[in-house]
Amino acid sequence: RMLRSVLEFKNTVAREIMVPRTHVVAFEIDTSIDEVLASVMESGHSRYPVYRGQIDQVEGILYAKDLFQVLRNSTEVASLLLADVLRKPVFFAAESQKIGVLLREMQRRRSHLAVVVDEFGGAAGIVTLEDIVEEIVGEIQDEHDEEPPLVYERAPGHYFVDAGISVYDLEEHLGEVICEDKTDFDSLGGMLVHLAGQVPVIGETLVAGSYRVVVLDADERHIRRVEMLRASTEEPDEPKAAAG
Structure with missing residues (x-):
């Protein structure tokens, strides 16, 4: 089982573990802060792609904790723009990229989230660092129905x-x-x-x-x-x- 886990991890690509674009919660860059905050509170995610026009044009990543921090410290919430709280640059990864390589690159960039792109450069989905770690240890948890070791x-x-x-x-x-x-x-x-x-x-x-x-x-x-x-x-x- 251990050998199989290692081999499967070695050959798994980003496309196989990504959250597909149809399931991604993302924001258009001109969305109001009030709307963004309501959606963040409802969805409960930590990070969100932010795009201009269409989701293929991702311009930055919104971290929920950054938004909350700015809202706590800002006296001019009405004038706050979503563009003001984005993290850049966006890390893009190919659908075919092996997740072992992707893990190393995310570590190097200190990035929690990668936007996965297809062969035409369009956004196919997202992969988080947690997705990769779960892929590594998830098989053991599934087989034994208990917490990972x-x-x-x-x-x-x-x-x-x-x-x-x-x-x-x-x-x-x-x-x-x-x-x-x-x-x-x-x-x-x-x-x-x-x-x-x-x-x-x-x-x-x-x-x-x-x-x-x-x-x-x-x-x-x-x-x-x-x-x-x-x-x-x-x-x-x-x-x-x-x-x-």
């Missing part, structure tokens, strides 16, 4: 890890010590925050023991999931910090 071994020396796991439990699973001094934290996420001196952002890379640790999912307060690669399995990028 805290540590998922994709290949020898290559793990996807819930950052809530205790460092002691992770070390027991790995069979090695990744951090000697654990007096200031209990969880892997706490350890990484301690090493970085702040909550690392998505795509940020740190070093713990013999592992290169890449943040896959995080918000302003804590880390949710990381990828761990033994240094010998992949040429590491320049690390941000090292565990002592």
Whole structure:
């Protein structure tokens, strides 16, 4: 089953896991803030493509948290434009792009969302970082009808890890010590925050023991999931910090 999971992930392309355009909640750039806010509250999503004229012309991504932050701080809500709160540039990915490559590129760009385009350049759908992570661990959850494991071994020396796991439990699973001094934290996420001196952002890379640790999912307060690669399995990028 593990071998099948690895092979399926390796060959899966963006088209297979994307949310198709017909199911995407998106906004025309001239939509009023009141209308946008009502739709955001109703749909409950975190990120929304914003387009000009038609959805094939995506100009930026609206993060719900950015909208809420601006609304809290602005005294001129009536004059606020949707264009004022967009994040750019938009990350576009081909339908045929392998999701392993897409994951790496999203990490590099620190992007949560990619607009998937077809062979003619039209918007076919969207893929989020969460979609890819779910694809990696989802099979185990479906087969056993339970929460994904805290540590998922994709290949020898290559793990996807819930950052809530205790460092002691992770070390027991790995069979090695990744951090000697654990007096200031209990969880892997706490350890990484301690090493970085702040909550690392998505795509940020740190070093713990013999592992290169890449943040896959995080918000302003804590880390949710990381990828761990033994240094010998992949040429590491320049690390941000090292565990002592």
